[in-house]
């Protein structure tokens with residue numbers, strides 16, 4: 003699934019292609035991809051709008067349109083956005099195309115049909131529940147620590163919860179936990195302030211590294227021109243079960259945590275049975 007670095011890459015690459023363009027119309031390949039409004043209203047309302055800005059919030063692409071409407075796109079499992087000449091044939095699994103005034107099309111391709119488009123006057127009706135942006139300049143370590151107050155669950159599912167913090171998915175959560183040397187099954191209320199500082203830093207590090215490499219292509223993520231990211235060559239644990247840890251040489255293991263395949267180094271990331279009691283005494287987290 004595209005995560006923050008992949009969506010950020012798509013945003014950065016779409017921006018010069020789309021800002022200033024006018025949408026001339028929508029062609030639909032599969033009507034279920036439009037969450038709201040109705041398909042008919044979507045087509046009527048989007049035609050003639052100028053794309054004023056392309057942004058990102060969490061894993062959503064945010065297209066600010068003229069006349070006060072916002073188009074939000076969530077790519078979910080297998081979605082991609084391509085910009086192609088309108089005269090070229092649609093790619094397989096193309097669910098929706100927006101024709102542009104320069105003869106190109108913005109194409110939403112989605113094999114597994116989980117991705118959705120939302121055309122709304124108030125973007126907050128879709129984005130309002132999202133947690134903070136981990137790469138915001140003002141997302142300080144104190145803000146990160148505050149999120150953990152009164153949280154008791156395991157850390158990894160918490161990091162994947164978009165209401166808790168926006169943009170992390172399975173790959174970068176595993177990488178961040180490895181870099182912070184934290185076991186994904188550690189309980190949130192056992193983390194010391196040092197550990198939370200490490201995690202805050204490592205989340206930001208792995209996301210920035212992913213953006214620098216134009217994202218991670220392990221299955222079907224592609225950039226708007228159809229090319230792949232390169233961060234898959236720099237992953238330290240994700241997808242590396244059976245291979246040697248690049249830090250200590252131990253064998254990377256795959257676990258299931260909160261229903262998700264999870265990769266750890268059993269030596270670098272101490273198991274909760276040995277470290278989980280840490281921080282349970284009052285006053286450890288300062």
Ligand SMILES: [Zn+2]
Pocket residue numbers: 247248249250251252267268269270271
């Ligand atoms: Zn290791």
